[in-house]
Amino acid sequence: MSDGTLYDKVWERHKVEELPDGRDQLFVGLHLIHEVTSPQAFGMLRERDLEVAFPERTVATTDHVVPTVSDERERPLADDQAETMLSELERNVSEAGVRFFGLGDDRQGITHVVAPEQGLTRPGMTVACGDSHTSTHGALGAVGVGIGTSQIRDVLSTGCIAAEKRDVRRIEVTGSLDGWTSAKDLILTLIRRLGVDGGVGHVYEYGGPAVRALDVEGRLALCNMSIEGGARAGYVQPDETTYDYLRGKPFAPEGEAFAAAREEWDAVRSDADATYDDVVTVDADDLEPVVTWGTNPAQAVGVTEPVPEPSSLPEDEREAARTAQAHTGVTPGEPVAGTAVDVVFLGTCTNGRVSDFRRAAAVLEGRGPDETGAVGDGDPVHEVADGVRAVAVPGSETVRERLEAGGVADTFRAAGFDWRQAGCSMCLAMNGDELVGDELCVSSSNRNYVGRQGSTDARTVLASPATATASAVRGVVTDPREVTE
Amino acid sequence: MSLPERGSAVRRVAGTAVPLPGDDVDTDQIVPARFLKAVTFDEMGEYVFYDERAAADGDHPFDDPAYQGARILVVGDNFGCGSSREHAPQALLRWGVRGIVGVSFAEIFADNCSSLGVPTVTTDRETVDDLRGFVRSNPDAGIEIDVVDERVVYDGREVPVGIDDSARAALVDGQWDTTTMMRANLDAARETAAELPYTDTKPGGEP
Numbered sequence: 001m002s003d004g005t006l007y008d009k010v011w012e013r014h015k016v017e018e019l020p021d022g023r024d025q026l027f028v029g030l031h032l033i034h035e036v037t038s039p040q041a042f043g044m045l046r047e048r049d050l051e052v053a054f055p056e057r058t059v060a061t062t063d064h065v066v067p068t069v070s071d072e073r074e075r076p077l078a079d080d081q082a083e084t085m086l087s088e089l090e091r092n093v094s095e096a097g098v099r100f101f102g103l104g105d106d107r108q109g110i111t112h113v114v115a116p117e118q119g120l121t122r123p124g125m126t127v128a129c130g131d132s133h134t135s136t137h138g139a140l141g142a143v144g145v146g147i148g149t150s151q152i153r154d155v156l157s158t159g160c161i162a163a164e165k166r167d168v169r170r171i172e173v174t175g176s177l178d179g180w181t182s183a184k185d186l187i188l189t190l191i192r193r194l195g196v197d198g199g200v201g202h203v204y205e206y207g208g209p210a211v212r213a214l215d216v217e218g219r220l221a222l223c224n225m226s227i228e229g230g231a232r233a234g235y236v237q238p239d240e241t242t243y244d245y246l247r248g249k250p251f252a253p254e255g256e257a258f259a260a261a262r263e264e265w266d267a268v269r270s271d272a273d274a275t276y277d278d279v280v281t282v283d284a285d286d287l288e289p290v291v292t293w294g295t296n297p298a299q300a301v302g303v304t305e306p307v308p309e310p311s312s313l314p315e316d317e318r319e320a321a322r323t324a325q326a327h328t329g330v331t332p333g334e335p336v337a338g339t340a341v342d343v344v345f346l347g348t349c350t351n352g353r354v355s356d357f358r359r360a361a362a363v364l365e366g367r368g369p370d371e372t373g374a375v376g377d378g379d380p381v382h383e384v385a386d387g388v389r390a391v392a393v394p395g396s397e398t399v400r401e402r403l404e405a406g407g408v409a410d411t412f413r414a415a416g417f418d419w420r421q422a423g424c425s426m427c428l429a430m431n432g433d434e435l436v437g438d439e440l441c442v443s444s445s446n447r448n449y450v451g452r453q454g455s456t457d458a459r460t461v462l463a464s465p466a467t468a469t470a471s472a473v474r475g476v477v478t479d480p481r482e483v484t485e
Numbered sequence: 486m487s488l489p490e491r492g493s494a495v496r497r498v499a500g501t502a503v504p505l506p507g508d509d510v511d512t513d514q515i516v517p518a519r520f521l522k523a524v525t526f527d528e529m530g531e532y533v534f535y536d537e538r539a540a541a542d543g544d545h546p547f548d549d550p551a552y553q554g555a556r557i558l559v560v561g562d563n564f565g566c567g568s569s570r571e572h573a574p575q576a577l578l579r580w581g582v583r584g585i586v587g588v589s590f591a592e593i594f595a596d597n598c599s600s601l602g603v604p605t606v607t608t609d610r611e612t613v614d615d616l617r618g619f620v621r622s623n624p625d626a627g628i629e630i631d632v633v634d635e636r637v638v639y640d641g642r643e644v645p646v647g648i649d650d651s652a653r654a655a656l657v658d659g660q661w662d663t664t665t666m667m668r669a670n671l672d673a674a675r676e677t678a679a680e681l682p683y684t685d686t687k688p689g690g691e692p
Contacts, residue, residue, distance in 0.1 A: 013680075013681060014677065014681070015677070016667075016670055016673050016674045016677045017670045017673055019651075019663070019666060019667070020654070020658065020660060020666070021651040021652075021654035021655040021658065021660060022650055022651040022654055023651040023655075023663075025667050025670055025673075025674070027674055027677045027678055027681070029681065029683060029684070036521050036522075036570075037569070037570065037571070039524040039525075040524065040525055040526055040571075043524070043525060048664070050664070050668070053671060053674070054678065057678075057684070064521075065522060079522075081522035081523070082522060084524060085522060085524060088524045122683060124682070124683070125683065130569060130571075131568075131569055132567065132568050132569040132593055134569075146569040146593050147569060147593065147596070148569055148570070148571035148574075148593060148596060148597035148600060149526075149571040149597075150571060150597065150600035150601065150662070151596065151597075151600060153664055154663055154664050154667060157664055157667075157668055158664065158667040158668050158670070158671060158674060159671075159674050159675075159678065160667050160670075160674050162651075162663040162666075162667060164649065164651055196509055196563060196566060197509070197562060197563035197566065197589060197591070200563065200589060200590075200591065200592060201592070227567075227593075228567075230563065230566065230591065230592075232592045232593060260682075261682065261683070264682040264683075296509055296511075316508075316610075320507070320508065320509070428513070428518040428568075429518060429519070430518045430519060430521060430522065447511075447513070447567060447568075449511050449513045449514065449567065450514070450536075451513060451514070451517055451536050452513050452518075456536045456540060
């Protein structure tokens with residue numbers, strides 16, 4: 001069993017009781033809710049005549065079903081079902097006295113983008129949300145877990161979840177990411193190596209020089225896809241980078257309170273002599289941009305590397321690989337680079353933050369990866385290729401407004417991107433943004449499952465925002481290094 | 486068929502079974518996202534494996550007349566991965582599934598099943614393959630998941646299976662719906678919250 005890790009310390013702090021079945025009752029420091037998985041839970045509360053126990057620890061926003069086209073966001077929404085879901089959420093949060101960043105609020109957006117950027121997620125917290133990508137919040141040294149609706153009912157009515165402690169796997173990333181290679185390429189590499197079920201029963205602690213060097217938005221992308229590797233939670237130790245990020249955020253403590261909080265945050269870090277159940281070391285040197293070739297996130301490869309022959313894979317992966325390759329239409333032995341692209345989608349809780357769009361804009365402006373600070377003050381030198389539908393959906397309205405103010409949004413518009421308002425959008429295609437027919441989409445999202453982006457014949461290539469943007473420019477899957485060097 | 490009643494003990498699940506091929510079956514496959522636009526779970530049974538069944542045009546285990554009325558689902562590795570949507574186990578439950586045997590389960594999915602009183606038990610791939618084969622040849626045969634003694638009984642065999650100790654205890658004791666149990670500790674939860682460094686009310690520091 002692990003000992004002295006951040007996970008152990010957070011668990012101990014939040015443990016209320018041991019339950020008769022052996023699980024621990026854990027207090028939830030931050031409960032995030034949205035319109036898709038919470039209405040049923042509020043319904044159960046009404047059925048049982050229970051009230052919300054800790055409304056001040058719950059925060060609501062709306063993301064999954066909201067339209068991203070500005071003039072479709074007027075209420076009532078054209079989609080009756082989506083309108084019902086929003087109305088239901090509004091009624092629930094109003095009755096329970098829960099803070100709500102609804103449609104029209106300039107803080108509205110994807111839960112996992114909104115909570116960090118508002119300073120709601122802080123080191124040492126437990127975070128729960130009825131969404132599997134709650135692992136994202138680990139980027140700030142919190143322990144975030146995705147839960148189902150019955151567990152949302154638990155959190156609403158008791159402030160707690162019943163949970164069993166997991167093993168802690170330290171993932172030590174040596175070397176450094178450089179050039180266009182980003183946190184997204186790193187997490188796809190980790191999932192490729194450890195498998196989509198490699199993290200079952202584990203929480204991932206990401207560390208080592210390559211992780212330390214990531215900014216918080218990179219760490220958010222890294223922790224976000226822990227769940228794609230089967231780990232329900234993943235986290236990075238809080239450090240100066242974390243504190244610099246939190247300072248000045250709307251809900252972060254200020255002044256003396258910040259200094260006091262900082263001591264608490266330091267104390268929650270894993271001890272130097274912490275015990276881990278498992279340690280995996282991965283080298284980030286010489287990684288190249290990564291893309292997926294199949295229908296799960298582990299089916300990934302360097303963008304210029306050949307797609308594996310199914311027969312070269314472990315026996316229990318071969319049939320799935322053949323089926324996946326038949327679906328995506330890639331050719332084993334050939335790289336994914338060069339595959340014709342119909343759609344490019346930028347956004348989501350994985351890569352829908354300011355730095356993601358700045359890197360994408362740098363590609364459009366023909367700048368190098370280290371020149372993202374300068375984007376937004378010039379015209380794009382590249383445009384979206386003819387026949388490609390390119391859609392950019394900021395992860396939150398806060399992100400959108402910052403990019404509007406900095407001129408970056410203009411770069412996207414001038415290059416031919418459809419620049420939208422915040423929501424989950426084409427990540428899971430609940431809001432009308434979707435692929436049709438057998439379209440191939442290079443997507444900065446997190447899941448390439450069959451049917452995930454709408455049409456069951458459509459194909460998803462997961463990639464970083466830079467790779468997706470380079471692909472939009474060339475009309476074929478493209479290594480971003482080719483477009484900017 | 487009525488849903489498992491809150492507070493009822495789930496000691497064993499017996500009935501016929503339905504075998505599902507493949508590994509890494511994600512919850513988007515179990516219930517596609519477009520069917521999540523509902524504020525209750527009532528209709529979910531209609532959408533289980535919707536797209537796959539449509540693509541298979543009747544040739545899907547869930548449409549096979551031989552498996553109608555099955556209560557036990559037999560699956561491969563990492564079943565229920567991906568989205569946390571409880572709609573997935575709710576859909577399986579409403580279709581008739583009351584227990585699942587597999588090589589392994591994604592954690593959130595297994596938790597959601599436990600919350601609904603549906604045992605998820607694990608065994609090795611060889612046994613799962615054997616069980617799937619047996620069910621295909623004998624779709625009318627009765628299968629049993631024995632939660633108490635942690636075994637699956639079929640074809641005159643008793644095969645040991647794995648189940649989380651806590652999930653087993655919760656099912657056997659009828660305490661799989663944790664709300665009432667945790668609500669009893671509300672005062673203790675308030676005390677824990679009060680001791681946390683971030684829950685005192687201070688300007689700018691609170692949600």
